[in-house]
Amino acid sequence: MLYFDHSATTPIHPDVLKLLREIESSRFGNPSSSHHFGQQSRLCIEHSRKQVAKTLRCSTNEIIFTGGGTEANNLVLWNIMYQKNKHVITSSIEHPSVLNVLKRLTKFGVSSTIIPVDGNCRVDPDDVKRAITSETGLISIMFANNEVGTIQPISEIGKIAEENGIQFHSDTVQVPGKLSVDASKLKIDLMSFSAHKFYGPKGVGVLYVKKGIKLNSLIVGGGQEKNLRAGTENISGIAGMGLAMELAENNLKERTSHFIELTKLFKQKMKKICPRLLYNGHPDFLLPGVISATFPGVTNNFFIIKLDLQGIAVSSGSACSSGTVAPSHVLKAMKLSNDHNARTLRISFGQDNTEEDVCMLIEKLSEILKQHSM
Amino acid sequence: MSKKVIVGMSGGVDSSVAAFLLKKKGFEVECLFMKNWEDDEYCPAEEDYNDALQVCNSLNLPLHSVNFSREYQARVFADFLDEYRSGRTPNPDVFCNKEIKFKVFLDYALELGANFIVTGHYARIKHYGDRFHLLKGKDIKKDQSYFLYLLGQKELEHSLFPLGEMNKTEVRRLAKNAHLKTYKKKDSTGICFIGEQNFNQFLKKNIKPKPGDIITINGELTGSHDGLMYYTIGQRKGIGVGGGFGKKEAPWYVAEKDLVKNQLIIVQGNDHPALYSKTLKAVDLHWIHSIPKNGSNSITAKIRYRQNDQNCSLVFDKQNSVHVQFEKDQFAVTPGQSIVFYEGDECLGGGIIESRVCS
Numbered sequence: 001m002l003y004f005d006h007s008a009t010t011p012i013h014p015d016v017l018k019l020l021r022e023i024e025s026s027r028f029g030n031p032s033s034s035h036h037f038g039q040q041s042r043l044c045i046e047h048s049r050k051q052v053a054k055t056l057r058c059s060t061n062e063i064i065f066t067g068g069g070t071e072a073n074n075l076v077l078w079n080i081m082y083q084k085n086k087h088v089i090t091s092s093i094e095h096p097s098v099l100n101v102l103k104r105l106t107k108f109g110v111s112s113t114i115i116p117v118d119g120n121c122r123v124d125p126d127d128v129k130r131a132i133t134s135e136t137g138l139i140s141i142m143f144a145n146n147e148v149g150t151i152q153p154i155s156e157i158g159k160i161a162e163e164n165g166i167q168f169h170s171d172t173v174q175v176p177g178k179l180s181v182d183a184s185k186l187k188i189d190l191m192s193f194s195a196h197k198f199y200g201p202k203g204v205g206v207l208y209v210k211k212g213i214k215l216n217s218l219i220v221g222g223g224q225e226k227n228l229r230a231g232t233e234n235i236s237g238i239a240g241m242g243l244a245m246e247l248a249e250n251n252l253k254e255r256t257s258h259f260i261e262l263t264k265l266f267k268q269k270m271k272k273i274c275p276r277l278l279y280n281g282h283p284d285f286l287l288p289g290v291i292s293a294t295f296p297g298v299t300n301n302f303f304i305i306k307l308d309l310q311g312i313a314v315s316s317g318s319a320c321s322s323g324t325v326a327p328s329h330v331l332k333a334m335k336l337s338n339d340h341n342a343r344t345l346r347i348s349f350g351q352d353n354t355e356e357d358v359c360m361l362i363e364k365l366s367e368i369l370k371q372h373s374m
Numbered sequence: 375m376s377k378k379v380i381v382g383m384s385g386g387v388d389s390s391v392a393a394f395l396l397k398k399k400g401f402e403v404e405c406l407f408m409k410n411w412e413d414d415e416y417c418p419a420e421e422d423y424n425d426a427l428q429v430c431n432s433l434n435l436p437l438h439s440v441n442f443s444r445e446y447q448a449r450v451f452a453d454f455l456d457e458y459r460s461g462r463t464p465n466p467d468v469f470c471n472k473e474i475k476f477k478v479f480l481d482y483a484l485e486l487g488a489n490f491i492v493t494g495h496y497a498r499i500k501h502y503g504d505r506f507h508l509l510k511g512k513d514i515k516k517d518q519s520y521f522l523y524l525l526g527q528k529e530l531e532h533s534l535f536p537l538g539e540m541n542k543t544e545v546r547r548l549a550k551n552a553h554l555k556t557y558k559k560k561d562s563t564g565i566c567f568i569g570e571q572n573f574n575q576f577l578k579k580n581i582k583p584k585p586g587d588i589i590t591i592n593g594e595l596t597g598s599h600d601g602l603m604y605y606t607i608g609q610r611k612g613i614g615v616g617g618g619f620g621k622k623e624a625p626w627y628v629a630e631k632d633l634v635k636n637q638l639i640i641v642q643g644n645d646h647p648a649l650y651s652k653t654l655k656a657v658d659l660h661w662i663h664s665i666p667k668n669g670s671n672s673i674t675a676k677i678r679y680r681q682n683d684q685n686c687s688l689v690f691d692k693q694n695s696v697h698v699q700f701e702k703d704q705f706a707v708t709p710g711q712s713i714v715f716y717e718g719d720e721c722l723g724g725g726i727i728e729s730r731v732c733s
Contacts, residue, residue, distance in 0.1 A: 034438065034439040036436075039427055039431075039437060042424065042427055043427060043428065043431055046424050046427070046428055061421060223420075226420055227420075
């Protein structure tokens with residue numbers, strides 16, 4: 001079995017799994033309880049908060065644990081309801097947990113400007129600047145795209161947001177384990193993370209909230225997480241995420257150069273097998289380990305099924321909840337034709353993928369290409 | 375058997391080090407986190423509790439937590455609002471110590487079997503001549519005896535202030551060396567329940583503002599105010615009158631609040647005589663161990679926290695009140711604030727400033 005869909009999710013790191021089991025079997029106290037059992041659980045959560053804050057180079061007070069990346073994005077976007085200025089600037093390549101929330105928010109008087117991207121899937125900061133009105137209360141642009149891996153001009157956009165006194169949120173879900181996030185240097189007010197993208201458990205995430213930014217909770221109840229995320233904490237998940245984030249930051253350089261090697265190998269070999277193969281995304285600003293490739297003649301659906309039958313997992317783009325292959329809104333935003341769209345595969349490497357794995361993938365891809373052209 | 379102490383943990387560096395020191399001295403130490411305030415919008419308590427918990431965990435000390443917000447509301451906050459309503463400027467921290475930390479908390483700790491409570495205050499307790507005495511903290515810049523003048527014999531008998539002989543730099547260094555999480559945590563400033571909120575907005579939420587006129591001491595109308603509670607005697611900013619009004623270009627200051635007419639009375643220049651007084655009347659007097667002699671001339675006083683000691687003499691009258699005659703003019707004597715009396719390093723007690731006599 002070979003897995004090349006790490007942008008959709010990653011397997012859990014064995015050390016994280018060990019920690020999850022330990023905590024699930026020993027730490028059952030409610031962190032809000034004042035007795036020993038509660039205190040032990042609370043200590044687990046605060047330990048994780050320290051690990052996350054250290055990795056992101058921010059203060060522990062700026063870390064809010066959520067039920068995942070989607071929830072973190074929702075928390076940010078729904079907060080526009082409490083703001084005076086109800087106009088949001090975002091991009092056409094955002095995750096549905098941004099774009100669909102904005103669609104919903106139009107019912108409540110929130111308007112938005114959706115910035116297009118160029119053929120390399122990159123937002124032009126000047127477009128963001130031009131979209132600002134006196135009503136703009138939030139800019140939300142993802143750090144790196146999940147389907148093609150293009151890294152956005154976040155520093156420039158952050159500067160623009162700061163100059164105009166507008167909150168800046170970035171969906172940074174794809175970033176940990178691939179690039180370092182230094183909150184002390186980036187001009188980002190809010191960042192969303194999801195543990196399962198970096199070998200942590202599912203159903204747990206982080207919202208980084210820069211000091212001074214005031215939010216209201218989306219989920220209302222017992223006032224946990226500084227009153228920003230009610231509900232008894234997912235102790236093992238939170239603890240697992242803290243460890244996973246720390247591990248993702250360790251050996252980051254080695255891991256990214258490994259991803260770059262694997263990508264190089266893939267492109268070299270494929271050049272001989274399929275010279276007409278096209279690569280999507282920005283040539284320079286690209287997440288290491290993410291390949292979006294458009295094949296001549298064969299649909300991605302066909303590839304996915306054929307490879308799956310042989311125990312190899314790739315995807316067409318973002319994972320869809322129905323499990324079917326839908327045309328990608330990201331490729332569409334890049335002005336690629338529906339035909340091009342339907343022939344595009346995403347291969348996303350993980351830390352356990354080896355050169356042999358890549359050679360095996362290429363072998364299978366070339367078999368499918370050959371069968372199809374016969 | 376070793377003595378049992380309960381440390382009041384605030385989640386700050388001072389109480390962390392207090393706990394650390396008592397443990398090192400061989401006491402049986404337990405810690406107690408007090409939550410004294412409930413607020414939907416502003417609650418720093420979660421963060422402070424987390425810090426207290428992590429410090430206790432690293433020192434391997436048990437932590438209890440308790441909510442005294444009902445007592446705080448009834449015994450401190452209600453009076454705080456009443457004082458503001460009557461145009462005075464109260465000092466709730468003094469009453470928090472008297473009513474909560476050294477009453478509710480102390481009783482609670484004694485009930486839990488403690489011999490002493492421990493706090494991170496910068497002050498010293500000495501026992502001699504059969505009496506307990508309260509002395510200034512060794513670190514004169516941090517000395518907190520001003521806030522403790524309402525303590526009595528029982529409270530001092532059952533309290534320990536391990537930081538009294540130390541200075542803040544030493545405290546932070548100890549905390550760092552002991553790997554206490556709070557070693558570089560910022561000192562809390564301002565009134566605990568207001569925290570980082572805007573003070574005037576906080577007042578506005580709790581007391582209905584009553585707008586009125588601003589007039590000069592000569593009776594000229596210069597503008598309007600949003601409510602006398604937003605102003606303090608001696609205040610310069612926020613009067614809304616520039617230096618240009620009047621003859622000189624000097625800034626304007628609040629000299630008086632006329633509650634009957636709901637007027638704010640201002641004067642120009644910080645040397646205006648209406649801002650100064652040499653005599654004041656203080657009421658609700660409290661003495662830590664004994665009443666000083668009438669006319670005693672070795673007594674000094676502070677009319678606000680961190681003020682240098684001011685030479686003065688006391689003349690008592692029949693109703694628990696005193697006339698304080700200062701050697702030098704005092705700027706902005708503010709009704710509602712505490713006046714605290716000293717003899718050298720010793721805090722004798724104090725009272726509430728009722729009124730002043732202008733120079």
